[in-house]
Amino acid sequence: MAGISATTRQGTQLSARTRPTTSLGGDDEVSEDLVICKICNRELTTPKHFPCLHTFCEACLNIHAKASKQSDESAQVKCPTCSVPAPESADTDPEKIVAKLPINNLLLSHVMKRQLKTKTCKPCKRRKKTSTAKSWCSECAEALCDECVENHASIQSSNRHLVIPITEAENNPFTMQRKILCIDHPREEVTKFCMEHQTACCGKCKTGTHSQCTSFLPIDRAIEVMRKKQELTVLVSQLETMSSNAEKIVTERKKAVADLASHKVEEEKVIQTFRTKVIEHVDNLEKALKEEFDELHEREINHIQQDIEVFEQKLQNINYYKDLLDAATKNIPPLAVLTEGAKIRQQCQLLEENMQHRAGKIVRTQYEIKETELVSKMPNLGIVDAKHTTLHSDRTIDHLQLSPRLPIRMSEKRHNFLALKYQSSFISGGFAMNKNLVLVDNKGREVRGYSESGHRIDTQVCPMYGNPFDATLLPDRKGNYMIAVTLPVMKTIQLLEVGPRSLSIMDRFHFKSVDQCFGITFVDGKLLVACMKSIDMWELDAENRLTLVTSMKVEGERVKYICAADHNRVYYTDSDFRGGLYCITTDGGSIFRYSHKNLRVPMGMAVDQRGNVYVAGHYSNNIHQVSPEGGLIQIIAPEDDGFKKPIMMISNGEKIFLSYESHTITNMYPS
Incomplete structure (x- = not known):
């Protein structure tokens, strides 16, 4: 197996020895490789681990984190071994990020056992001196000689640490063990074990992130259950299987190199034809x-x-x-x-x-046929591709029956993709931004960005504190874009900031509406918001603050969706069972009303490049294409099992994207 490399304090590379076969029996001693920091190449001191469980000294990680942030404050602090990033944090201070990393209590216990066995003073050992330890600091988890005890007491940060005779620590190992603190609440001691999530937690967790969980055990009882079920033995067996799989893959990959070389010779003959x-x-x-x-x-x-x-x-x-x-x-x-x-x-x-x-x-049309420069810039004579099949398909590796995870699913498909956060997601609104889609997940309480092919854009994800309904893009202000989001139940319009690496809530920029607010659009310097029986008009000032200008009473009982056509024309729908499509001017003047016996519960709308408007018939399960004068052009009802209860529509260039009740997003190309 390949050795693991890590960066030392001086920047050199260290290669770790091959790991021994895992065993639960025999001597209590663990491999020395486990208790050695791969950065300083010394015994671990205050061992802290990344989510990948690779563990290093806290002091070494502080140096590593400072080096990571030196050139770019927004850079992630990553594991020196496998580059897994530290958990996301609002802190930019490297030491605060490292401070939030959890202690590896397992390796800390073994480090303490080694010190008790050798009775060597840990601080002296770091200074390359040898002295016999007489005391134990339970806070630092280090053995100390008499001289270091005096130094310990003279330092303000450690003069209140509990220091006990080392003989007392030997006779009662529990006196030297540090409290195990909760990862989510660092000041709280772990008291319970959640059987559903298989994780230790504190009292605050039980009433917070684990409030929906029903199966908790005290820590000592959970330890008994773990031992009774021999879960560690099962994990060892699974790790042995994964180790075997990795070796099989390495062998297969080496054979693949030779096979591809001979296959390449055969395929080169095809090029001649x-x-x-x-x-x-x-x-x-x-x-x-x-x-x-x-x-x-x-x-x-x-x-x-x-x-x-x-x-x-x-x-x-x-x-x-x-x-x-x-x-x-x-x-x-x-x-x-x-x-x-x-x-x-x-x-x-x-x-x-x-x-x-x-x-x-109306546009004036002129023909232009561009030469593709087929000869001079022909991209290639053919397409070179590699067909891939998963190793699972030919039973190269064995399958493991691992513990089930929480039912949080996400699936994305090209041109007909699911936009899910949870299985109960409901995509109620959205808009186009830079040829991408920004979707509003009403039940999932999130605003998320996607490419046209359905790939989620991780830098455009923003959890909301309520259930959002719709969103619209506001004009560029000093190089920054903003998004206005409606939260109907809270009767609030919330502004979000579109940053280069994130989508975030603007804390002090939330504005109360008189009634529940649903659909939202921006036109001619004004925000228009659908509020069931009225359309509210808001003005955005230079300080990014919204002021309610007027509330226009309009026809309809359930006015939820609104769409701007141009500077003076606005469309909205009455989502009643026999509701319709309305076209008005921005000052409330009526232009036309469209209704049809085959249009039931009209919801979202989109306008194409020729000014035609498309209306989603939710219960009638169809799309009505209507002219700018209010005349029906065609009713679109694809014979497709996936076309079910359309909700909202987004115009993005020549394409119109459509969401369904089944959380699916698809596109159509208007003729």
Whole structure:
């Protein structure tokens, strides 16, 4: 087996000896390698361990941590042996990070036994002197000679330590043992053992992180159960199996090197046949490019033709209104002129808004065919790939029946991925940011970032103190982005800061709303928030503080989702069983209302690049594509078992992402 290397205080590398076969019987002495610090190459002093259980002297770790933080304060403090990072901490002080690392009580006990057996003064030994120990410091867990006892008492930090005669420590080993403190509550002594999590805990843990647990045992009783079940013996057996597996893998990997060398010779012959295939392929590419060009031309012509039809209809309406106005100048009763003139004025205003909205979406099209520089910049003649199969599939390694873990699951799939924190997750809202997705997990109480292919972005994860519903991105302020998140039950809007390495809550930037707040969007310098029967408008000032400007009463009984189309147009849905889609101006003016017999419990919305709006029918299990004028374009209901109860939608460039009740996120490409 390969030796383990660690960095010494001077920066040199040390190689550890191969570990002996694990055994629970025989002599009480352990391998000297276990009680030697791999940094200073001396016997452990105040041994502290990383989550990987690799253990080092506390003083050595302080030096190691300072070196890690010297060039970058945000750098993680990692295990010198295997690079596992120390648990996350808000502290940046290296000594405070090391101070929070737990004591390795197992190795500390063996270090103490060694000192009692040799009766050698530990401080003198560090100074390369030899003197007989007469006393024991229970706090430092070190044997001391008479001279060191005097020095110990003269130092302020250690003059209150309990120092006892070493003979008393020999006769009663429990007097020399340090209290085992809780990892989560460092000032509390461990008193209980949680059988569900298989971990020691204190009284505070029982009412805090373990409040849902039901099976606790006193420490002495847990020790009896462990011995009775021979759990250590079982663990030794599992470690022996894993050791055998590792040796098998090393053997297999060495054989794989030789096999791949011979396989490479065979595959190089295949490359020679590629030339003729490349020529045939170029011919096919030319044909495909022309066909693609034909399809693009037809699609663009159709879009332009649609614009022509829309504005010809609007022109007919304009001429009709002109005729009506001309008729109003004839000799007719003034009351009729007044009433009908008001109607004509209202329709003219609505027609003007529709024309401006449509005109804003019109684009001038020019064709451009770019050469791919197939010859000069051809990336490769072929694709070199390696097919991989897991070692489990050919029974190279044995399977272990390990203890079950807590039911926290996460699964991510490409283009149709699960966005779970817990099995009860509910993705209720979100938005697009830098071509990625930021999703709001209502039941999981978290805001999380994902790539379009479903990979979680660990630097964009923020636990929330309540159940969030929706979020929106706020404009860039001094190089920093912020996110506004709604918490309906708490009637609160909370701001988050998007940092380069994390997503964090801005402590003093939470603002109370009058009613429960749900959907949220940012448009034209204002935050618009859906509040069941109203839409609240908030203003963001230069100090990143929100001020409620107005609360607009709107149609609908369950207004939960809201979406901005442009600077003056907003969509919202009434998520009642027979609710609909509403389009209003930012000052509350009505543009249109859309409803349909096959649209039940409308929820989230998204707007594509041509201004069409998509509405998720939660109970009707479909998507309605609606024109900017409120007309139905099509109802999308894929024949797919995975398409079930759509919830919210996010527009991200040409794609629209959709979440379902089953926690799944998928995308579609609007035509």
